[in-house]
Amino acid sequence: MEKSSIIWILIAFVAYLAMMMGIGVVTMKKNKSTDDFFLGGRGLSGWVAALSAQASDMSGWLLMGLPGAVYALGTGQAWIAVGLFIGTVFNWVCISSRLRRYTIRANNAITFPEYLENRFHDKKKILLLISSIVIVIFFLVYTASALAAGGKLFAGVFGIEYRVALTIGAAVILAYTFMGGFLAVCLTDFIQGMLMLVGLLVVPIVAYFVMGPDTVTANLAASGVNADSYLNLMHNGGESYRAVDIISQIGWGLGYCGMPHILTRFMAVRSEKELKKSRVIAIVWVLISLGMAVIIGVIGRAYLYPTLLGGAGADSAENVFIAMITQLFTKDLALPFIGGIFLCGILAAIMSTADSQLLVTASSVSKDLYQGFINPKAEEKHVLKLSRITVIAVAVLAYIIALNPNSSIMGLVSNAWAGLGAAFGPTVLLSLFWRRTNIAGAIAGIVSGGLTVIVWDYIPFGGQTLGASTGLYSLVIGFAISIILIIAVSLMTAAPDEEMLKEFDDVANKRVEG
Numbered sequence: 001m002e003k004s005s006i007i008w009i010l011i012a013f014v015a016y017l018a019m020m021m022g023i024g025v026v027t028m029k030k031n032k033s034t035d036d037f038f039l040g041g042r043g044l045s046g047w048v049a050a051l052s053a054q055a056s057d058m059s060g061w062l063l064m065g066l067p068g069a070v071y072a073l074g075t076g077q078a079w080i081a082v083g084l085f086i087g088t089v090f091n092w093v094c095i096s097s098r099l100r101r102y103t104i105r106a107n108n109a110i111t112f113p114e115y116l117e118n119r120f121h122d123k124k125k126i127l128l129l130i131s132s133i134v135i136v137i138f139f140l141v142y143t144a145s146a147l148a149a150g151g152k153l154f155a156g157v158f159g160i161e162y163r164v165a166l167t168i169g170a171a172v173i174l175a176y177t178f179m180g181g182f183l184a185v186c187l188t189d190f191i192q193g194m195l196m197l198v199g200l201l202v203v204p205i206v207a208y209f210v211m212g213p214d215t216v217t218a219n220l221a222a223s224g225v226n227a228d229s230y231l232n233l234m235h236n237g238g239e240s241y242r243a244v245d246i247i248s249q250i251g252w253g254l255g256y257c258g259m260p261h262i263l264t265r266f267m268a269v270r271s272e273k274e275l276k277k278s279r280v281i282a283i284v285w286v287l288i289s290l291g292m293a294v295i296i297g298v299i300g301r302a303y304l305y306p307t308l309l310g311g312a313g314a315d316s317a318e319n320v321f322i323a324m325i326t327q328l329f330t331k332d333l334a335l336p337f338i339g340g341i342f343l344c345g346i347l348a349a350i351m352s353t354a355d356s357q358l359l360v361t362a363s364s365v366s367k368d369l370y371q372g373f374i375n376p377k378a379e380e381k382h383v384l385k386l387s388r389i390t391v392i393a394v395a396v397l398a399y400i401i402a403l404n405p406n407s408s409i410m411g412l413v414s415n416a417w418a419g420l421g422a423a424f425g426p427t428v429l430l431s432l433f434w435r436r437t438n439i440a441g442a443i444a445g446i447v448s449g450g451l452t453v454i455v456w457d458y459i460p461f462g463g464q465t466l467g468a469s470t471g472l473y474s475l476v477i478g479f480a481i482s483i484i485l486i487i488a489v490s491l492m493t494a495a496p497d498e499e500m501l502k503e504f505d506d507v508a509n510k511r512v513e514g
Contacts, residue, residue, distance in 0.1 A: 005336035009157060012340025013347070017172050019191070020351065049274065050281035051193030053265035054088070054289070057256075062293050063196065063346045064149050065410040068318035070297025072310050074229065076236035077297070079249035081290040087253025088286045092279040095257060096266040098432045100275060101512040103267045105503050110267070112260040112360070112424075113368040119431050120439040121500055127442060128372045131424070132364040134450050135260055136394075138419035139361045143394065144401035145412030146354035147173075149318075151402065153346050156322045162405040169347070170402075173354045174395045192351060197285060199345030200292040203321070204299045207328055211303055219302035231298070248473035255421025255475055257428050258449075260364075261356040300324050318410070321346060354398075362390040414473075415457055422449035422478025430486050435504050441490030449482030 069077040103109045106118035113131040120127060150169025155162045208216065220227045229235045236245060256262065269275045300320040304327065310317035322343065329339025366387040371378045378386075427445040430437045456466045456474035467474050496504075506512055 002330070005330040005339075006158065008336035009330075009340035009343060012337055012344055016341075016344040016347070020172065021175060023191075047277070047281060048190045049265050049269045050278035051190045051285065053262050053278070054193060054282050054285050057088075057259065057262050058196070058286075058289065061145070061149075061410065061413045062289060063200070063296075063321050064152070064318040065413060066290075066293045067297040067300060067320050068310075068316065069410060070294050071301050071320045072317040073237040074225065074235060075231050075233055075294060075298060076241055077249070078233060078294045079241075079246050080252050081294055083250035083253035084256075085253070085286060085290055086250070087256035089283055090253070091256040091262065092282050095263075095428065095432065096269075096279065097272055097275055098507060099263060099266050099428070100269060100272065101510065102432060102503075102507045105507050105512045111363045111367050112263055113364055114372065115267070116427070116431070116442065117372070119500075119503075120437075120442050121497070122439055125373050127439065127446070128368050130443060130446055132368040132373075134419070134423045134446060135364040136361055138416045138423075138450075139260075139357045139364075140394065140398055140401060141412055142416035142420070143354055143357040143361070143398035145416065146350050146357065147395075147398055148402040148404075148412065150347065150350045150354070151405070152316070152319065153322060153343070153350065155405075156319050157326065157343055163403060166399065166402055169350065170395055170399050173351050173358070174392065192345075193285065195341075195345045197289060199325075199342040200289050200296070203325055203328065203342055204292060204296045206333075207299050207303045207324055210328065210332055216299065216302040219305040220298075223301055223305045223308060225301070242471065244471045248471065248476060251473050251476035251479075252417065254425055254479045255417045256425070258421045258424030258426075259417075260420070260424065261360045263428065264360065296321055296324070303327070358391050358394055358398075361394045362387045365390040365394075415453075418457070418473065418475035418478060419450055419453045421475045422453050422482055423447075424449070425479055426482040426486055430483070432507075434487075434490075435501060436490055436495060437486060438490045438493055438496050440493040441486040441488075444489040445482040445486035448485045449478045452478035452481050 066077070066081065069080075099115075102119060103115045106115055109115040109118045113128045113135070116122070116131050117125060117128040122128060147166060147170050150173070151162050151166030154160060154165030154168055158165070211219070217227065220230060226238065229238050234241050266275070269278060297320060300323070304320070304323055307323070309320055309323065325339050325342045325346075329342070330336045366383050366389075370386055371383050423446050426449060427442050430445070431442065453474040456477060459465065461469075466472075
């Protein structure tokens with residue numbers, strides 16, 4: 001890349017990052033309590049809630065992990081997108097309104113573990129402790145995936161060493177999250193969500209017309225793939241899909257019910273009327289975004305040919321979108337500043353997830369573990385200060401995990417998504433829709449779901465993990481075991497008391513103010 005092009009891209013990055021930092025400075029003044037810092041005072045508008053939830057959900061995985069998988073293996077990888085779309089629709093249609101009402105009815109809970117504590121009248125705070133620990137463990141891995149994506153972006157664009165690039169990205173994300181809390185995170189996520197959508201729409205369409213349809217077909221064939229197989233949803237890497245492969249990929253959608261950084265957006269919307277607006281915006285956004293991410297993988301393979309990513313000594317296939325933008329706007333169209341803006345879209349995807357994960361983890365440590373379990377009498381100012389310190393500590397730990405430049409974004413996201421989804425998804429679902437769920441069942445569900453993922457993915461049996469030997473995604477098996485145990489243990493132990501049942505009925509019948 002020419003020096004002048006790098007300068008223009010750098011200008012775009014600096015302008016974008018300065019804007020994010022500015023939002024952090026402005027919103028810092030509005031954080032007077034932990035309610036402000038962690039939920040923005042329940043004042044989110046429909047647009048901000050929708051784009052913030054989806055931008056924080058999709059992460060660098062949307063613009064790097066998914067396109068890279070499609071680039072390398074074909075459109076069969078789109079089954080993950082299908083599963084995520086189904087999960088998104090279910091989450092917004094079935095979970096969002098009911099969860100918002102329940103968190104208000106359950107003593108105005110402002111964090112996810114606090115909701116579980118209040119929902120099940122957990123006076124011994126066992127649920128608070130267990131859920132906070134699960135969040136810290138799996139969100140460390142999740143945050144590391146976002147920081148790794150940021151490092152790869154800076155390294156790929158500016159040619160700087162990965163660890164230096166990782167440090168720059170982590171520092172910026174840490175700064176505005178530390179200052180502005182939830183409101184800064186949501187406002188920056190709104191901007192980032194819009195930027196991601198524009199990049200996803202414009203780049204593949206422009207690349208397609210620069211090539212022409214005949215060139216797309218010819219280049220796909222020349223790149224070493226069978227076009228019929230590559231574009232076949234029932235094939236993966238030239239091989240026919242097994243049923244277990246499709247189930248595993250669609251199973252990604254199960255994770256949505258248990259993602260604290262998404263669920264807190266539902267809790268923070270100012271009214272159910274705004275939530276209905278958010279629902280439509282979010283579903284349309286995710287449908288377009290997932291579809292275009294798949295198209296980027298296909299168009300990128302044709303557009304970048306004869307360069308082939310993912311080979312020995314070559315850039316990772318996860319850099320396909322970065323490589324497309326760089327070639328399209330610095331060479332073919334000679335518009336490096338515009339290219340820089342679209343590269344900021346990738347940075348936006350990364351930042352929008354990392355900031356949310358930092359904040360949720362900080363809330364679990366300071367609000368739930370410290371104030372809820374260790375020192376219930378702690379003053380608000382002290383907890384707010386500890387929250388900011390925790391943001392720094394979590395960022396440092398995630399940074400250490402992400403230091404390996406060979407770490408796969410897709411792999412890190414997959415493990416964290418499975419752990420959180422299996423631990424919390426069934427518990428959230430049944431806590432909202434099954435009246436008989438009790439605290440013993442909830443504890444059994446969280447513990448069994450999280451442990452199943454760890455055993456399935458990390459503990460070898462006969463030299464192989466169960467995940468590797470069966471090909472079944474750990475989230476699917478973890479989710480199933482968690483649901484079974486919640487129902488079984490709840491039925492074998494004492495039924496919920498009358499007060500808990502009244503709360504459930506108030507929520508189910510919409511007898512909740514606020």
